[in-house]
Amino acid sequence: MSKPKILILTGSKNDEESLRPTCEILDQFGIAYDLIVSSAHRNPDRTRKLAKEAEPRGIKVIIAAAGMAAHLAGVIASLTTLPVIGVPLGNSYFKGIDSFLATLQMPTGTPVATVAVGSHGAKNAALLAVQILALSDGNLKKRLKRFKETLAKK
Amino acid sequence: MSKPKILILTGSKNDEESLRPTCEILDQFGIAYDLIVSSAHRNPDRTRKLAKEAEPRGIKVIIAAAGMAAHLAGVIASLTTLPVIGVPLGNSYFKGIDSFLATLQMPTGTPVATVAVGSHGAKNAALLAVQILALSDGNLKKRLKRFKETLAKK
Amino acid sequence: MSKPKILILTGSKNDEESLRPTCEILDQFGIAYDLIVSSAHRNPDRTRKLAKEAEPRGIKVIIAAAGMAAHLAGVIASLTTLPVIGVPLGNSYFKGIDSFLATLQMPTGTPVATVAVGSHGAKNAALLAVQILALSDGNLKKRLKRFKETLAKK
Amino acid sequence: MSKPKILILTGSKNDEESLRPTCEILDQFGIAYDLIVSSAHRNPDRTRKLAKEAEPRGIKVIIAAAGMAAHLAGVIASLTTLPVIGVPLGNSYFKGIDSFLATLQMPTGTPVATVAVGSHGAKNAALLAVQILALSDGNLKKRLKRFKETLAKK
Amino acid sequence: MSKPKILILTGSKNDEESLRPTCEILDQFGIAYDLIVSSAHRNPDRTRKLAKEAEPRGIKVIIAAAGMAAHLAGVIASLTTLPVIGVPLGNSYFKGIDSFLATLQMPTGTPVATVAVGSHGAKNAALLAVQILALSDGNLKKRLKRFKETLAKK
Amino acid sequence: MSKPKILILTGSKNDEESLRPTCEILDQFGIAYDLIVSSAHRNPDRTRKLAKEAEPRGIKVIIAAAGMAAHLAGVIASLTTLPVIGVPLGNSYFKGIDSFLATLQMPTGTPVATVAVGSHGAKNAALLAVQILALSDGNLKKRLKRFKETLAKK
Amino acid sequence: MSKPKILILTGSKNDEESLRPTCEILDQFGIAYDLIVSSAHRNPDRTRKLAKEAEPRGIKVIIAAAGMAAHLAGVIASLTTLPVIGVPLGNSYFKGIDSFLATLQMPTGTPVATVAVGSHGAKNAALLAVQILALSDGNLKKRLKRFKETLAKK
């Protein structure tokens, strides 16, 4: 089994389902990943450890999904120099207006690559990660191009 | 000089000015405080240390002010059981819509007591802290009541 | 039976259900409370009496939940120097955008500690009240810390 | 000098200026009014007294202007059966989005007749009051019609 | 049978249901009304005629309910000097954000007394009309006061 | 001098300036137009007359610009079968959120072709009118294509 | 069978249903059209070809419907001088707030005639196209007027 290159984090057990589309895309491209539930607010120590250890253990890109006052992606981004992709979840009264502003509006120095709210974003987070990995993986690049062509034919 | 009972945190030097009304109210009530600039995103380690050491060193209430995807109050709240008051700053394109949603919409288990955006909130954060301290300080309670009466007379 | 330390108010019978999570948290911590339905608009005299009598009868923190143009927390806060926690309810066409702005945007002199819209906020209002009470109750503080640890383990 | 028929209330000295257009319209129609500064939050007792005494002393319509979490019109409306017109002021970070939702979204039983944010609303509040008074004052009705005709000619 | 004093207009057959709470309140107070479906956009001539004839035939207050880019209340208000109450309906994708802004934000000279979106507003529109009629009807005033007292007892 | 093909309407003298970009584009294409100030609310009779007479006198497209609860385009559209282009103006507290919703959200049967808020929209309204006229004017079509090419070269 | 005069485009198979009201109106007026699914993002080459070939093959008006970050209408408008009507779909978390801003807020030089979100807009897009075609088709103009009269009678 290959070493995971993508770390997928989400703040609660309930949100794991929201990340199924992310996993499906990565599976489709044969990219190994870890999917871990760790809240920025309820598990600050564990979340911190995951963020700090990601790079040393070979992770290339981190995907963090959270709802409401979504701090997960930002907290991770404050502790690593890996690219962090934020997926705002729409599970609150405000249907993601809160989570995407809390994910997107990061101050200078700590970028979070934010994608659309919900399942479109969950899939695109995986594709963005594949695009990044494909920059130094010719084989993956070929499959990414085929994927894009297939998309156009549907 | 008395030991600080309130810890006031803000994410950037530029935002210190926004907290002057907070300090003025606390000065008026003779309550000692520390005002420290420490960003949740640029200084995660220092911010964490401040949050963890607050209670042991005698702090009773923490006031955290931040703008944009304001994570400061939430990050602090994840690391302490002290009451945390969040002041959303209106210094972005969205005039605080981002910062108050990122401060207010905390998930179960990690409350942040959010007040109004900007200077009204900055003053009210201090008054809320005084109200909390006054619960176990009869003298402070008297001055708080006088303050309320004076307000009514203006 | 111990004397109530928390007064929980809501504007209508229909909203009582929204405060069940608040009660459950307080029950869990063994903190006595009164839950009373009294509208700022339909019962102005009774609401006023409840606000004015709260402190003399030993209440330490007031939690007020309301929807739409939520005035309840603000009206209570204008009549007491106790900390007032506002829970915006999301029961209108605007899903709480109206109620949280009407609760949060208090002018200088009358703070309301606002928490998230709906059930997350309802629970966090109780936890915030516990955090405040725990400042002068070592036993409660211990249980609060245990609660936070348990949360992290889930 | 004739007895005032309109009571104009505003929450703070700063907001008095916002009500000048209201006064100008009433002056133009020769309708006597009282303009009083009394905050729902800082002067709850005085505001209450003004609301309760309005009808007995001959007031027919109350105009209440406030900004931010504007509670003034709603608080007045809870204490009288006179028509209450609410003017949301745009003096906060949210340019009146907070004040008009807090004025408009009143629950069943306590109507507030809300007009536009700012100076258009301030003028229209006066005109609405004139329209109401004109229902039982034929002379006023004639002048109102002339006013409407003049408007069309401009 | 008494002559109608209130004219209730709505833009479409589908919206008639939304005005049932308005009718119930007026029935309860024994106030005669006409309820007519006439769209500002599909029936401009008929709507215009209804607005122009309202005052001559004895109508005192007009209530107009519409959704989406709600022009009905404003169009009526441009053609009469009677008080016009606007009820924004929440039947679009934007849940009334469009209809209440289109009803509320009237320019100088043409006031519309706007109430809350949906059923709360529909009831309050009727109560506001009753408050206006009660200014010159002592008997109605008494019943209005009783209604307010009953509300408080519920 | 050629007969006007475009009727440009705006609700107030102050808004005429906002339509200068519209006129400049039409001048550039040598298309005759009338620019008339007539409010939907203050001049309902005149506005109605302008809408009804537009087609008989040879107008092909109507451009209507208004701010706040912008009813002008919708009122015109209810009275004609000519294409009506709505330009929402951003001159209120809400920077055009009110005017574009009031212009855009037209119910079935009465379309308004809405363009962007402010000067971009004012220019595009003219270009859209030119595109419509060019459908039956080969010479105009050629100049429109040249305009598009020039745009690309800038 | 007559040559299509209207090209209706939508970004995905799922959105075809949303355009049924558009087709029904055009069928009712006996206007030939093509309905084609071609995404601006997944089929950029095909979409481009459709936009470029529309005018040469006799299309007079293009209707483009899309949801989320709706680019379809704008992309088409950048490649043709035909009038382009944009129908924002409300199929995202934000109920069309994203799609209508992405459709409406076009910069100078590339107008898109935007109509209401959802089925009202889908119908009105067709009616707007009919209004445009009727400018040079006396028979169609007569039927359009009859349609408007029938609407008024319903």
Add this chain to the structure above:
Amino acid sequence: MSKPKILILTGSKNDEESLRPTCEILDQFGIAYDLIVSSAHRNPDRTRKLAKEAEPRGIKVIIAAAGMAAHLAGVIASLTTLPVIGVPLGNSYFKGIDSFLATLQMPTGTPVATVAVGSHGAKNAALLAVQILALSDGNLKKRLKRFKETLAKK
């Protein structure tokens, strides 16, 4: 001189200034880039060519900045498999609410990595690009870590 690795695109000459912070960060890290003005709407052919040629000529990451109905990043993303970073500009009436929704809410298959509105986003876009390049450039990684440490010390 080294070959450019980053392509920075913006839709108009006026927006170039908004990208100065992006260039400064890339200069600081010694990363070569091209900055080109090419509108998705006014220069569709040129924009398309730039997107298609980016990868063959060695570009690794594309940064696209646009305001209003910002289509630039999405159009680029539809034509390449390189990672595309979108910077929403706040130069419209809606202060970037339009541009970030039009950039963020991309449908499945065409991700855009969106960053904050305005100058914070402009800087973070560059840092995100550096983070991506640093995945396969150990020297750059070291400088990125030093940059993060320096940030913490400020």
